[in-house]
Amino acid sequence: MTSNDGGEGTSPYMSIFEGFRNELDQHHDRRERCIKASRDITAASKKIIFALQRVRTLGSVIPENISRTTQPYYDTIYSSFAAVAPDLQGLNAHRYARNITGGLQEYMEAISFQYYLEKQEIITREAAEAQLNQGMQVEARIAIGVEDYILGLYDMTGELMRFAITNMATVGGVPQARHDGDGAEISNTRTVLSDLRELSFRLETLDSGSDFHFARDASKKLVVTKQSVDKVERAVYGLLIRGSERPKGWMPDLSDAPREEIEGF
Amino acid sequence: MTSNDGGEGTSPYMSIFEGFRNELDQHHDRRERCIKASRDITAASKKIIFALQRVRTLGSVIPENISRTTQPYYDTIYSSFAAVAPDLQGLNAHRYARNITGGLQEYMEAISFQYYLEKQEIITREAAEAQLNQGMQVEARIAIGVEDYILGLYDMTGELMRFAITNMATVGGVPQARHDGDGAEISNTRTVLSDLRELSFRLETLDSGSDFHFARDASKKLVVTKQSVDKVERAVYGLLIRGSERPKGWMPDLSDAPREEIEGF
Amino acid sequence: ASLEKQFEDFHVQLEESGSLRDRIRAVVMEIESTTRLMNATLLLVHQSRPTPELLEKPKAQIGVLKELYNRLAVVLRECPGQYYRYHGDWRSETQTVVSLLAFMHWLETGILLMHSEAEDKLGLNNSEFCLDVEDYLIGICFMSNELPRYVVNQVTAGDYDCPRKVLKFITDLHAAFRMLNLRNDFLRKKFDGMKYDLKRVEEIHYDVKIRGLTAQGDSIGEQEIQGQS
Amino acid sequence: ASLEKQFEDFHVQLEESGSLRDRIRAVVMEIESTTRLMNATLLLVHQSRPTPELLEKPKAQIGVLKELYNRLAVVLRECPGQYYRYHGDWRSETQTVVSLLAFMHWLETGILLMHSEAEDKLGLNNSEFCLDVEDYLIGICFMSNELPRYVVNQVTAGDYDCPRKVLKFITDLHAAFRMLNLRNDFLRKKFDGMKYDLKRVEEIHYDVKIRGLTAQGDSIGEQEIQGQS
Amino acid sequence: ASLEKQFEDFHVQLEESGSLRDRIRAVVMEIESTTRLMNATLLLVHQSRPTPELLEKPKAQIGVLKELYNRLAVVLRECPGQYYRYHGDWRSETQTVVSLLAFMHWLETGILLMHSEAEDKLGLNNSEFCLDVEDYLIGICFMSNELPRYVVNQVTAGDYDCPRKVLKFITDLHAAFRMLNLRNDFLRKKFDGMKYDLKRVEEIHYDVKIRGLTAQGDSIGEQEIQGQS
Amino acid sequence: ASLEKQFEDFHVQLEESGSLRDRIRAVVMEIESTTRLMNATLLLVHQSRPTPELLEKPKAQIGVLKELYNRLAVVLRECPGQYYRYHGDWRSETQTVVSLLAFMHWLETGILLMHSEAEDKLGLNNSEFCLDVEDYLIGICFMSNELPRYVVNQVTAGDYDCPRKVLKFITDLHAAFRMLNLRNDFLRKKFDGMKYDLKRVEEIHYDVKIRGLTAQGDSIGEQEIQGQS
Amino acid sequence: ASLEKQFEDFHVQLEESGSLRDRIRAVVMEIESTTRLMNATLLLVHQSRPTPELLEKPKAQIGVLKELYNRLAVVLRECPGQYYRYHGDWRSETQTVVSLLAFMHWLETGILLMHSEAEDKLGLNNSEFCLDVEDYLIGICFMSNELPRYVVNQVTAGDYDCPRKVLKFITDLHAAFRMLNLRNDFLRKKFDGMKYDLKRVEEIHYDVKIRGLTAQGDSIGEQEIQGQS
């Protein structure tokens, strides 16, 4: 048997491949950092969402006891984003998009849910991105892609459903804002159900385009969103048909706390 | 419709559940730390293994240029383990076992491969555990369970296969140690193939017992280990039948580097 | 040879852990069959049997459970620190146990069985063998799932005050659960279901309320609705 | 209304990205069909056609490829910074391109086509549109997979010096690849396969060596082995 | 030669067992199509057609089924002791048969079709070809799944006494099943589903009760239920 | 040479069939985008928009669809007898088309869109390009899946008569489907799903009936349903 | 009524298409069993039985196949234009038929069985029932998969000229396939596999060549190969 001349130590390509090694190592490290940041952001966002589910009214600023709970999670989120922001600049923004998207979506879910609770409005992509970049307090910026935004909104519809059902069970009506941003009373024809229908309608009729991964994720999440709408529609239906049985002239027992009229939705 | 007395703020269970919340949060945080440490340890161990695959002789200490490469990865590993060691004490050792086992297995794969390269022996579980706890340099200790040890060894057989095939391709013989620990020449009838067969035999004949997860993982990895043995057996078979064609009295071309006799295995 | 020796040791250890597991499973099967018995009796509350008598039999079984958990603890004492290694083997049964104890407790007292009370009843108050908090919480969710059915059947049997009591209880319980931060795991799923229990009980409460059945005594209510529709 | 406006914008953006992708795909299909052509000619090396003439045709196609990559770059210039967004659409084809270029380069020069040389040949030397290192490395692995077959057929055709040359090249290449730290991904898998290419070439080298076919000229070697067996 | 001889024997055996299976399948397909017919008529109970007339047609089919099971038995008599070898080929259809017979029986008599009665109807009372107990039980579960829908439609059609009767029946049935110690198999899963049927019927009973729609006085109805088990 | 000649012919044939497929796909994509538009409008029925105005837009699109199917037919006329070769390329979209047309038709007229009517609307009434019966049937099943949600939302919007009408429609449809002897394929699976739609509508009908919400008195409504089939 | 009428029509149509399918399947099963027989004999070439005698039996079966395809054609004549509707039912068997016919043809003549020749042998030369080109090509790929094994066994039996002949054949075949622009489908996958057959035959050719086992002088053999394409 034979051999090359004593071997590999002398390979002329060694030094070039050392360059490749460094490049690949950096690439893998950046990727790993994004994955870990994404996990941290996801966990913190979930905790924010849980705290927000304790809110009981729509259309007013988040109560202080709840925002005190969420603040440290927001801090975690923004510092995690800030830590990987340098890894997401230039071409790298899209290079590691798939590794950070989980965190971005969950963040979108959290802040769009909070925004909705406060204003009964859907936050825009631009506003969400601005909030993120303001929160990070670093020079480098992170973009929230249309895909991240939409997939986050999909998940948010599930939280809207939970909020709506829980509210109907505990308060007895379909949630809707009663006051404008300044606390003045307003007349409002929109409810969580009509907003949820509107949002689901927008999501369902959006052609998800040519990105295979996005289209697949969106179509999976659409199924869940449709189920959420269905759950709320059924709950409202239940409220209504039970309400229909109320005898004429029936008044709530005044020993109980005052509550919404169910016709209000 | 009716309502409870103004609601939830007054639930008598609130304060108790705050205790549960803290307990669950701590639990999830510990779990998350273990998962992240496991990822870091896995990545560093893989890099060590890659470096070790550059070793070309069996039975002598790892060359300095390679151990210089692996040192920082070992540092990462030990500091990662040290960071989660407090989370793995007492009952918690088994509580998060499934979250740290990935890293532990990959670590076992790395150090058992290195140990084999240096001594042509399989490191014991006790020695591996001692090495880990010595490396961590903290008070708290981490156990390497029998399951972690065995699953790590399974993976190590794949590296042995790579090492053996690459050696046969570049050096031309089945690797075996020529020197004892002190550098003295020894007569050795064991080769990587016989060791690999022995190890695979032990793994295959071990009754994996009643732990469903372990039995499933082990049986999956056994398939790969059998394939590795098969690959090396076929390579040795190839060496042999080609060697059989060497004309009587044929001598290697002396202009080439000296090399092992293929009958040596 | 050293390798052979090692693997012989492993064989012994795995055998031991296997036999430990067999013993654990034997106890767990007895726990399971005890809970089956308790449950069979408890189900009669849905047929509106008088509660105190009905609870006698299952309450007597609590001692049996305690004894069985003690046997589990004895087995585990052989392998200190390995509670969570075998935890999966009794989780699901323990959750059922908690749900039954909590349901019985609620039927008797109208309040929630505390975690420490559950531990006391089962004799799980040492540090090596405790009642895992998640198991306790899941058990409580299981109990909550039974409440709407209970209320429906109580109202059918003429107990119009029941919805109010259950509503108060489940509202408090739900509010307390909302304090928790859950991962996307089994507990989260069970908790997500609790809001439907709450909603259903609220509906029944509403049903009796609009018919004016709450204030009066039962028998009267009964007659009154007969004249309605 | 604001929501409607937003989603209309999204629609436009997704449409645009879709049409961009369509244009990218159109170019990529041309790249694919060009490489198919080049490959068809290159495969003739396995039938031992004289190399220089044979390379003429595929070398002429390199200009075509350069032009196509330029068109890709032009398309991408419309969406700066989004190279990696669409990267998946041309990865696999580009890996094939690299493998062909590297094979041709090796046939001509006997050495490895460098990453920067590959970029030059394809006109990919600006910062916005580069040749991804992983694609380059995978392409090189693909080329390595072709070498054993090439050696077998060259020896069959009487070129007994070929194994030695290829062995040296692939040994160097393999040694260089061993420097890398790979994840368990596609590149790792391709590299894992390279050791079998190395082994196979070594075997063929051995075959010709023990028959003393390397030193002498081809024709003689031919006759000699005929007398053997 | 002995090898060939052996495999020739195997060939014959496999062919025989294959042709047996084909004949079994042919009969099973006829059973399936007969049950489809019966089911199509039975479904009309959900549209509140008068029961006696409606049952005429499917009752006439029972004889057909009996004949078909007889044919099955004849086929199986060729291979004594192999009932359970081919059992899987007719299980699912037989479960459907049981569910239809039991539903018809209940509609007529208000009580459960016994296992031995089902065997009689199908002529399966010899020792070699019997009605497997699990198939019977699964069939009963299938029947139970139809009951909530039946009750809903009966109430819609104005039969307000139906929920009470069905509730009594399904409560008893559920209690009887509870006596069995089921393994974690298909039967267990179907039985777990019966709990939901029971719950649904309880809810409908609640609906008619709270609205005072029940024909008789409650107290009487109540006693009847309570005196039942 | 003859070998080469043959493969040159194959090359031509494969190219032709490939380009045919490309042209088919282009039309199918337009069909798909037209149905998306129609669907977007139709979804608004769940928000209880007045039906006649709402139907205007999607009805206007039917002409577009007809034109598109005509273009498909023109393409297929090039390869007579190969309708079913390419059928898979437009099946799924055509099923959606049928479901939309049938839903619109039902909203307007309250009865089922017939197969021949669907063909007429799409201009598919020549022998070479027809509307496959299975596609029609699957499309009808898809439409049925929309009905429970529609009923829920109509009741919420105060139309208490809707459940009765839909129940009659879907009961008849289900009975008609039952006549078919379906194989174990996609259509069978979709049809099995229709049973749940039916059950769901029955439950809603029950809900409004038991609360006396139906416009007419019970007896009248009842008679109507009973006189139906 | 019109609804019922329509579904009665559908019932008839589905039954007809179902029975057509059953008849097709019956014929296809006979084709399958005929090819099994042919294959069993053909496999003996791997044990180096003398080819001419060995081919006698399978050649006699070709008439049987022709008759069977004729029966298929008769069935299909009942539903003109629906060849591709049922095509899936006989594709796979027809591909096997082609591979056997082509292998036998190659053993006898050393050249490729043409598409039209295959059609002739099977009597498939009318316009309504033809041999689908893809099926033909896939069958040819199947045949190619058998060649390496054949060569191995021939060399073992001492036929050292076989590799050269097969190599020439499979090289030409591979080159011809390369002309086709295949989609990413089953045929593409099978063709990709042909590359491995080619490589394996090259290796065997190498083995006999380097050991000087070829009967004729190399130069002659070489020229022959080179003059081929």
Next chain:
Amino acid sequence: ASLEKQFEDFHVQLEESGSLRDRIRAVVMEIESTTRLMNATLLLVHQSRPTPELLEKPKAQIGVLKELYNRLAVVLRECPGQYYRYHGDWRSETQTVVSLLAFMHWLETGILLMHSEAEDKLGLNNSEFCLDVEDYLIGICFMSNELPRYVVNQVTAGDYDCPRKVLKFITDLHAAFRMLNLRNDFLRKKFDGMKYDLKRVEEIHYDVKIRGLTAQGDSIGEQEIQGQS
């Protein structure tokens, strides 16, 4: 009452069948652990340990297996006619048993262990408890899977005659299996795998033959194989 009585009977029957199953499983676990032991020793043939000594230990275990199967038979005697009801509980282990016995038998005698011989060894020769033919055949396939590895390692150890012997054996075995008309089941899949074993052994035979490593001259060895079947 009659309902309760019936379910009490069922309870007893299910308990009995459950305990029977437990007893079967206990025996099967012992069979499994015995085969594990035998296999552990047999694996050493791949390390070229001298066969006769190596076989001593596993041969001694055959008696143990016989005893265990006797215990199984005793258990089954309690439920005549239900062999196939519980068959699934020991199938897979029995297939392993057959593969080990057949491998040992082949190592000793060079010929196939017959079905009746396997039954004799295991004491399964009465009519109620036999060795199912499919289990026997699957076991033989498992054994065949071991042969390629065995041949590779024997050649490495210098036994150049081994490939010829194994090739003859597996060729005959494969031909015998071909006679069977297998359904598309597990056995068919395992048999399809045997083709790869055969191919692999053919290749090894080729390897030693082309290198002139066979003990006897070619012509002699060849004739032997040819005269075989």
